[in-house]
Amino acid sequence: MKKIILASAALAVSATFAIAQDKTIRMGTEGAYPPYNFINDAGEVDGFERELGDELCKRAELTCEWVKNDWDSIIPNLVSGNYDTIMAGMSITDERDEVIDFTQDYFPPTESAYVAAAEGVDVKEAIVAAQTATIQAGYIAESGATLVEFATPEETVAAVRNGEADAVFADRDYLVPLVEASNGELVFVGEDVALGGGIGMGLRESDTELKEKFDAVITEMKADGSLNTLLKKWFGDETATY
Structure with a gap:
């Protein structure tokens, strides 16, 4: 599910934890x-x-x-x-x-899924939106599709609605209520993918x-x-x- 792809090593900070007295x-x-x-x-x-x-x-x-x-x-x-x-x-x-x-x-x-504004989108050749620094973005980058990244999940869905992307790729659980509330404006396409x-x-x-x-x-x-x-x-x- 969600998903960070780390571009570089994390900060070299020693942050030793000791449970505080106030817990x-x-x-x-x-x-x-x-x-x-x-x-x-x-x-x-x-x-x-x-x-x-x-x-x-x-x-x-x-x-x-x-x-x-x-x-x-x-x-x-x-x-x-x-x-x-x-x-x-x-x-x-x-x-x-x-x-x-x-x-x-x-x-x-669980699985990640593709959602588009219309059926018939070929997700392997499409322009696909995904949230920056996620495992979904990493998957699309290697899938042959054209990846467009956005800072928030809301922006990835908006990119499909306004035509910036052919499809969005995200956690299926996140996408289901959006599709259900779209009155047919959004549909699932392609095959689900197990990640993580x-x-x-x-x-x-x-x-x-x-x-x-x-x-x-x-x-x-x-x-x-x-x-x-x-x-x-x-x-x-x-x-x-x-």
Whole structure:
């Protein structure tokens, strides 16, 4: 799912984590990728990852503070210590795992999809929009199609609507509600593509204690069924579960 392709090594900053006496953990997210994460009408971080993150912190006896950060700098700002975790629809990939660490996945591996303004688009030869620094952008760059990149997911869809791109390639779960609400103006085209190894929480490699705490409560939520309940609440009964 989401997805950073790192163009260079992350900042060489040693940001050793020790759980603070007040047990406050700063949770970094994009706030622009519903239903994973978004900013609600009250100006607060909301969505599946907000609800899950708050529950993980509660079970781990930690306090969460949510920090909004643009996608293209979300890993560097974790490494430099601007927050302690990333919960932003980030797919677990080998490339990212060389720079940061991940908990186990809290969203099973799913698929990315193409959406266009009309059927019949040949996605292998089309102009395809994708969000900058994502695994989707990396895939399109190697697919033979012409890649056009945008800073936000909203801009990738807008590029299809206004004719800048023939199709957009993104997480299927992100695209489904947009297609359903488009009254036929947007349609799925081509074949879905499996990318990434599920979605996990990103942490600095030095933060082994914090990773262990979150891994333990994710395991607990998988075992008691509460994680599946949240997945179905935010993504529907047909979503992948544990």
